[in-house]
Amino acid sequence: MQERVRSGGVGVRPIRESRWRRSWQRYTWVYLMLVPVLLYYAVFEYGPLYGLIIAFKDYSPAVGIGGSPWVGWQWFHEFFGSFYFWRVLRNTLMINVWDLLFGFTAPILLALLLNEVTSTRFRRFVQTMVYLPHFISIVVISGLVLDLFAQNGLINDILVSLGGTRTAYMSDPGSFQGIYVGSGIWQSVGWGSIIYLAALAGINPSLYEAARVDGAGRWHLVRHVTLPGMMPTIITLLILRIGQMMSVGFEKIILLYNPSTYETADVISTTVYRRGLLEANFSYGAAVGLFNAVIALALLLLANRLSRTFTGSSLW
């Protein structure tokens, strides 16, 4: 294939131009086929970037984005100065801390446990069952959570029969983050373990044999063979996860929270939705959203850099 391309033209023209020409001649259809795809990316992925400039304007739908007057950093000042700024920042941070501590580690633990199961049939059975919740909509999951944790819900029924007291968990600010992170683990621990299991399947079996000959026990094998074999995957996913910190679970929070839990549930992205979209403060919402996106990008770059420095593996 390569040769045919090379022999296609004579080197009269400048090389760059003729490379394009030959590629175009050979791949006319491919270029045409790429057009709708690139159009999608231009309009729906890059297009919204134009709308971001309203973060620095006083947007009014009547005059449109271009006609609205510039206001500089006004919306950012308003956001940073507001009483809610620290609240949403703290909540965004705390939810992520809990989720990194428990939500990120749970699939790793599950993969390790599944890896120790000797019966293939039993392992497949467990896997098939725990993957399932991943495919259930967040609306249904949230509906179930509201139901189970309701004042007269199943969780309360069980706790009362064990001698506890009834609590209205869904309007208790102290419970929100726990319920949010816990239900997230319930839904995605199985699915999250797939990628680790795939990494485990790629570990060379001779490593285990060599370790066994050296007298390594089960725990030593996990510590010195299995975990190191998973490390690159763990680090890649950790970097990606940190890059998503600012956007986590926004849809589920909207479904689960209510004014009595805003104290611990309101995060940056839910503020954008409520103040920006529901109350139609488009410029304010865009400014908060931009702040959110910039922090997210910075976190991703930072995580990548740290990982490259300390572990030698990175996304790019």
Added chain:
Amino acid sequence: MRPPRALRQSQGFRSPLGDRVFDVFNAVLLLALVLITLYPFYYVLMASLSEPSRMLRHSGVLLAPQGFSLEAYVRVFENSYLRESYRNTVLYTVFGTALNIVLTCLGAYGLSKHDLVGRTPITLFIVLTMFFSGGLIPNFLLVQSLGLLNNPLAVILPTAVNTWNLLILRTAFAAIPPSLEESARLEGANDLIILCRIYIPLSLPTLAVLVLFYAVGHWNSWFSALIYLNDPHLHPLQLALRQILIDGSTEGVGAGGDAAEPVAVTLRYAAIVASILPILLVYPFLQRYFVKGVLVGGVKE
């Protein structure tokens, strides 16, 4: 001769008894996880089949239906808002997934051609979008300015290609030997024909996973419909479910449903069952492809 100290110690650790205890403990733990995963679904199913008035008085763990009644299901199917939203979701899922797959195939085919001049900048143009997003408000303004508010296209077009899925398919396409297409090319087949006759048939397992990912995404999507589709006649199922499950109102659902009516208790559960049934039906057939799909996606480029 006595074995070295380290060996003796670790042998003590892997004593059959210790292994046995761990295996049993591990199996019990995993079974408990399966139970916790499945019980909420079982509860929903049992509750949906219960007699509404008895379900209202019931508290605690539910192992079997409280009495037996299909009234909730009859209500779900009689309800015109739910029926309409179900139909809308089916349409959005079918057309949305079709568009997803067509565009993903076209894009993946182009990106898999190693000697395509311009491939690197095009790939960069696409992959860069994984690291930023305009955000909620700019996306809303874009859809609004395109005149797509209250248009079903608003829930289909903005998610027409998923970059992650595109890269998965690109990897699968790139693994197909170029020699396969040469003879077709000599016979005058263009790239569209080569894509359809050679690349797609050879990538069916990967495509099956992508169809599943895209279709489940459409089936479960609600937020874009919430902000883009005001007209209740365009609402997808998940929005109707949200009204019933989250806002706890069966009034808005029409058909004279009154939240105070006992059937409202079981109707919630019947609606959940009706909404996840299609996913449960295709799940067993597709789950053997999961690992392959996710695995290929895990390949770092």
